[in-house]
Amino acid sequence: MSNSGIYRATRNNDVVATFKIKSNNLEKAAEAIAIGQSIGNPNVRLDSETDEMWQRYGCEIRSLKDEGGGYGTAVIGFPAGNFTDGSFTHLLMCLMGGQMDIDLLSECRLEDLELPASIVAQYRGPKNGIEGIRQYLGAYDRPLIGGIVKPKTGITIQQLVDMCKQMADGGVDFIKEDEILGEIALCPFEARVEAVVRALEHYKVIFCPCITSPIHRLPEVVGVLNKHGCSGFHYNIWGGLDAYQYVVQLGDNLFAHYQKSGDRVITEGAFSIAFTVWCKLVRLAGADFIHAGMVGGYLDEPKDVMAKRMDVLRGPMHGLKGLMPSLSCGATPGMVEGLVDLFGYDIMVSSGGAIHGHPMGSLAGAKAFRDAAEGRSSRELEVAIDKWGR
Numbered sequence: 001m002s003n004s005g006i007y008r009a010t011r012n013n014d015v016v017a018t019f020k021i022k023s024n025n026l027e028k029a030a031e032a033i034a035i036g037q038s039i040g041n042p043n044v045r046l047d048s049e050t051d052e053m054w055q056r057y058g059c060e061i062r063s064l065k066d067e068g069g070g071y072g073t074a075v076i077g078f079p080a081g082n083f084t085d086g087s088f089t090h091l092l093m094c095l096m097g098g099q100m101d102i103d104l105l106s107e108c109r110l111e112d113l114e115l116p117a118s119i120v121a122q123y124r125g126p127k128n129g130i131e132g133i134r135q136y137l138g139a140y141d142r143p144l145i146g147g148i149v150k151p152k153t154g155i156t157i158q159q160l161v162d163m164c165k166q167m168a169d170g171g172v173d174f175i176k177e178d179e180i181l182g183e184i185a186l187c188p189f190e191a192r193v194e195a196v197v198r199a200l201e202h203y204k205v206i207f208c209p210c211i212t213s214p215i216h217r218l219p220e221v222v223g224v225l226n227k228h229g230c231s232g233f234h235y236n237i238w239g240g241l242d243a244y245q246y247v248v249q250l251g252d253n254l255f256a257h258y259q260k261s262g263d264r265v266i267t268e269g270a271f272s273i274a275f276t277v278w279c280k281l282v283r284l285a286g287a288d289f290i291h292a293g294m295v296g297g298y299l300d301e302p303k304d305v306m307a308k309r310m311d312v313l314r315g316p317m318h319g320l321k322g323l324m325p326s327l328s329c330g331a332t333p334g335m336v337e338g339l340v341d342l343f344g345y346d347i348m349v350s351s352g353g354a355i356h357g358h359p360m361g362s363l364a365g366a367k368a369f370r371d372a373a374e375g376r377s378s379r380e381l382e383v384a385i386d387k388w389g390r
Contacts, residue, residue, distance in 0.1 A: 147172040292325035364383070
């Protein structure tokens with residue numbers, strides 16, 4: 001059976017993927033993706049492949065642009081009915097699967113992804129979102145401030161409690177353990193969650209301990225959070241999107257933070273997925289917060305790239321709530337005003353080093369950030385700006 005019919009755009013409910021590809025034959029490479037990720041082997045047509053099967057389950061190549069030097073952009077429609085309901089594993093396997101094994105493709109990057117309402121409806125999205133976060137905190141008309149535990153690991157429960165109280169006294173809205181802090185003898189998970197929650201019970205702050213457990217223990221771990229009345233959790237990219245979605249659904253309305261550290265293994269390189277696309281998936285999975293990147297600091301990303309991420313995270317998405325972008329990796333109090341000018345109030349500026357490394361101590365470091373968020377001057381803020389600039 002001929003595969004020439006794949007060059008069409010006859011369906012209006014497709015998952016539409018935009019791939020940047022490199023090949024010595026762009027047309028065959030695009031066909032390899034469209035055929036191999038839907039009906040069958042790109043090089044072998046079977047009598048059992050009917051026209052009806054192709055129409056219903058075959059991918060459609062909507063456009064193919066030759067950009068020179070072996071590079072091209074292929075826009076491919078995947079039938080929405082091909083995907084297992086609510087499964088990130090299956091979605092990603094179809095979008096970024098077997099084409100990685102074909103010599104014809106030397107590069108294949110998923111640059112954009114349009115998701116129809118029928119696919120979005122299979123996922124719950126954020127439970128709380130930006131509005132729920134602000135309502136819980138009573139924080140409006142300003143950026144939020146996040147505090148990160150430092151040192152990352154090796155600390156005792158008492159050190160953790162003291163650190164969290166100082167950040168809360170300084171006025172942070174959100175506290176997260178660093179993703180490096182696992183289940184260590186000096187600071188076991190349940191004991192530290194119980195201690196920190198008790199210490200913060202009179203503060204209006206969201207506390208997100210780090211979950212690093214294997215999947216089979218996730219119900220037990222989330223049970224600990226629910227048992228002690230913890231307000232949130234965070235889970236790293238290496239946990240997987242289906243596991244992340246599972247934790248969100250297990251929690252008693254816990255605030256869910258998504259930590260992207262390590263994402264460049266997935267989001268950069270010859271075979272990769274643009275982080276903007278990943279942001280859409282994280283929103284589907286139910287995150288309320290996400291480490292979105294940074295402008296300035298030691299992770300200085302292009303402003304236009306970050307602006308696109310903001311749109312994906314906060315803009316319309318078939319009725320899903322928007323989630324709060326956390327900007328961190330070298331953030332200092334002097335940067336807060338500039339970040340607000342770029343991205344508006346619906347951001348969280350998060351820091352560890354510039355809180356705990358403040359010359360006057362962690363409480364002063366947290367206060368400097370909060371003063372910057374409130375637009376007021378203070379000695380703590382002046383000292384921070386003297387040390388790190390704007």
